[in-house]
Amino acid sequence: MKLNAIVSAHKIIGMVATIFIVLLSVTGILLMHTEDLDLAESYIESESVLAIYDIAPDTDPVTYQVNKNYITQLDDRIYFNELQSARHEDKLIGGIYIEGIYIAGFTSSIMLLTDEGEVIETLDQLHGVPAKISAIGKSNNSIIVNADGFMKRTDINMTTWTDTLQTGVSWSEQAQLSDDALDSILKSYIGEGLPLERVILDVHSGRILGTVGVIIVDLAVVLFLVLSISGWMAWYKKRELQKLIDEDEN
Amino acid sequence: MKRNVNYLLFISLCIYAIYPAARGTYQEPEDFLNEVFNNNVPQVEKLWIKGEVRDKVRSVLDHDLGVLRVSYWRKENRTAWILEEIGKSLPITVGIVVNDNKIETVRILIFRESRGWEVRYPFFTDQFSEATLVDNNELDNGIDGISGATLSVRAVTRLTILALYFHQQVSQ
Numbered sequence: 001m002k003l004n005a006i007v008s009a010h011k012i013i014g015m016v017a018t019i020f021i022v023l024l025s026v027t028g029i030l031l032m033h034t035e036d037l038d039l040a041e042s043y044i045e046s047e048s049v050l051a052i053y054d055i056a057p058d059t060d061p062v063t064y065q066v067n068k069n070y071i072t073q074l075d076d077r078i079y080f081n082e083l084q085s086a087r088h089e090d091k092l093i094g095g096i097y098i099e100g101i102y103i104a105g106f107t108s109s110i111m112l113l114t115d116e117g118e119v120i121e122t123l124d125q126l127h128g129v130p131a132k133i134s135a136i137g138k139s140n141n142s143i144i145v146n147a148d149g150f151m152k153r154t155d156i157n158m159t160t161w162t163d164t165l166q167t168g169v170s171w172s173e174q175a176q177l178s179d180d181a182l183d184s185i186l187k188s189y190i191g192e193g194l195p196l197e198r199v200i201l202d203v204h205s206g207r208i209l210g211t212v213g214v215i216i217v218d219l220a221v222v223l224f225l226v227l228s229i230s231g232w233m234a235w236y237k238k239r240e241l242q243k244l245i246d247e248d249e250n
Numbered sequence: 251m252k253r254n255v256n257y258l259l260f261i262s263l264c265i266y267a268i269y270p271a272a273r274g275t276y277q278e279p280e281d282f283l284n285e286v287f288n289n290n291v292p293q294v295e296k297l298w299i300k301g302e303v304r305d306k307v308r309s310v311l312d313h314d315l316g317v318l319r320v321s322y323w324r325k326e327n328r329t330a331w332i333l334e335e336i337g338k339s340l341p342i343t344v345g346i347v348v349n350d351n352k353i354e355t356v357r358i359l360i361f362r363e364s365r366g367w368e369v370r371y372p373f374f375t376d377q378f379s380e381a382t383l384v385d386n387n388e389l390d391n392g393i394d395g396i397s398g399a400t401l402s403v404r405a406v407t408r409l410t411i412l413a414l415y416f417h418q419q420v421s422q
Contacts, residue, residue: 040339086316121319126332127294128278159293231326 002235010230014173017227020220027204033199039197049199051207055190061182063235064104065175067097071104071113072177074189078104080117082184088122094136094172096143099156103143105172110143128161137171180224275360278371279297279332282345282359283323297416310387310411311335322420328354329420332415335405337363342402343407348417353381356410366402374403383414 019105035042041211044050063072072079073092079085090106099101101120102113108131112120123129130147137144144166153164178184199208206213283291297320299307307315323330327350335343343360346353356378358370368374374396381389389411395403 112319119317121296121317121321123321126283127321 001233003241006234006237010227010234013227013230016122016164017223018222020217020223024217024220026202030200031204034197039068039200042196043191044194044196044199045191050190050194053194055194057186057189061177061185062092062232063175063177064092064095064172066095066104066172069102069115069117070175070181071102072185074185077189078111079188080113080183082181082188083117085113085117085187086111086119086122093133094174096136096138096170096172098141098143099139101156102135105133105145107131107133110136118191123158125203127158129158130161135171137169139166139169142166178213260348264348267287273361273364273367275387277345277357277359279345280342282332282357283330285302286330286345286347287325288327289325289417290325290383292323294321295420296348297420303416303419306310306387306415307412310408310415315412320416322416325418327421329413329417332359333409333412335409337366337405338404339363342369342409345408346413351382351414351421353378353410353414355379355388356406358406361402363402366396368396368399368400369402369406375406378410381410383411383418387411387415389414 030037057075059075061072061074063070070079071092073088076087076089077084078088078092083235086190088109088111090109091204092104092106094105095102096105102115102117104111104113108129109122109124110129111122114120127130130145130150130152132148132199133145134148135146141155143156143158144164145152151164151166151169152161153166155160195250202208202213206215206217209216296300297322299315299318299376304314321332329348329360331346331348332343333346334343336342340362341360342362345355345357345359347355356375358375361367361370374394377391377393378389381391384390389407393403393407
């Protein structure tokens with residue numbers, strides 16, 4: 001291959017590769033400093049970017065009204081009114097209010113919350129909470145759950161659970177969240193659904209454009225290889241040519 | 251060519267087989283407590299995370315613990331703690347036993363992330379044995395990190411420091 005052809009090819013490949021080199025370098029540097037730049041904690045708000053990812057909850061919200069406040073579960077996120085309190089994978093089955101504490105019942109755990117929605121503690125089977133809870137209610141200051149068809153009772157300390165045939169239990173029932181509150185929760189859900197780190201990672205790998213993007217990045221990497229080889233070839237050819245010129249001159 | 255494709259397929263299958271195994275529940279918290287207390291687990295006790303304790307938690311973790319009360323189990327000078335901290339994006343559940351202000355056991359119980367699971371191995375967790383708390387939220391013995399598991403190592407180390415601090419609080 002002639003030197004001119006190699007140099008021309010090298011120039012063209014170099015110009016095309018520049019776009020990818022800049023893109024991969026910038027995103028690569030950002031990813032190297034994910035923690036310093038808090039990229040995992042920064043969330044995308046741009047609707048056009050969110051639309052690309054089609055981020056939406058997998059499940060419908062489930063809400064229980066508890067003493068004038070609302071406890072809602074949307075996927076694994078637990079909201080106290082419109083504030084996200086925690087992430088919890090168990091299914092929410094109700095909520096009650098006893099002695100100044102909000103008690104959210106889940107299928108195999110119980111979450112205690114303050115009146116500001118802060119999680120006091122989440123108790124599970126390790127703490128004696130029965131499994132397969134399908135309903136939670138209260139009777140006076142007792143917490144009553146229906147666990148696997150059996151009613152069990154405990155107090156606010158939840159140190160012991162006993163079988164009961166208690167009547168007059170006020171069971172927690174599902175409620176409807178207002179449209180405004182639901183919008184606010186959905187906005188919060190989506191806002192914290194897509195970390196900036198993921199978008200940069202997807203741009204870096206080309207995945208933001210799906211399979212096509214990955215192929216483009218693969219081709220770009222091949223271009224880099226060709227670029228380095230053509231650079232070496234041009235240098236070698238030039239050196240050989242210079243040697244011939246020097247020999248002619250001598 | 252066909253041989254190379256087969257080789258690549260084999261390597262991919264091996265990687266695929268290893269990754270799911272890396273995540274998961276290594277030991278149920280209940281089993282951990284039964285083991286460390288010889289099947290005679292004491293009554294659960296509570297430590298409230300407020301005031302000075304809350305400030306200390308913030309300084310160790312760089313954020314709040316996310317709960318206002320922590321459960322622990324105590325028998326004589328030993329306390330057992332089941333604590334959680336996020337490695338990169340998901341919580342790692344760690345069982346820690348403190349005996350007389352020294353770490354007795356650190357065990358990874360549940361690991362949910364796709365990377366950094368090497369912290370589960372004894373070559374890492376054994377480093378914490380006999381560690382005590384010194385000033386400035388530090389352990390008295392240096393902990394060697396694991397390449398590629400920096401965030402998990404940090405999370406486990408921070409939880410160990412917290413367990414030692416919590417032990418001091420409940421022993422006062």
